[in-house]
Amino acid sequence: MRDNRKYDYEIRKNVQKEKAMKKVFVIATALAIALSAGVVVAAKVKCTVDSVDGDKVTMTCEKADKLTVGDKVTVKKKKDKALEGC
Numbered sequence: 001m002r003d004n005r006k007y008d009y010e011i012r013k014n015v016q017k018e019k020a021m022k023k024v025f026v027i028a029t030a031l032a033i034a035l036s037a038g039v040v041v042a043a044k045v046k047c048t049v050d051s052v053d054g055d056k057v058t059m060t061c062e063k064a065d066k067l068t069v070g071d072k073v074t075v076k077k078k079k080d081k082a083l084e085g086c
Contacts, residue, residue, distance in 0.1 A: 043063075045062065045063050045066055047059040048061075
């Protein structure tokens with residue numbers, strides 16, 4: 001009878017360890033998702049250049065409400081399509 005109690009105790013102990021490991025795994029996974037979701041996702045906004053004055057560029061943009069003052073932006077020139085002649 002004593003052997004069974006010791007065996008039952010070991011089983012309960014292992015089950016508790018497994019539950020604790022599952023909790024750690026769930027918390028670690030949730031943290032990883034939360035941290036990766038915190039990364040800023042770039043918004044694509046189409047703009048037209050209105051004027052260029054030295055190193056200052058003025059543009060008119062569609063969906064400009066996605067931008068705020070102080071945002072860092074990267075501007076890429078739209079590739080011109082090649083015209084094929086006869």
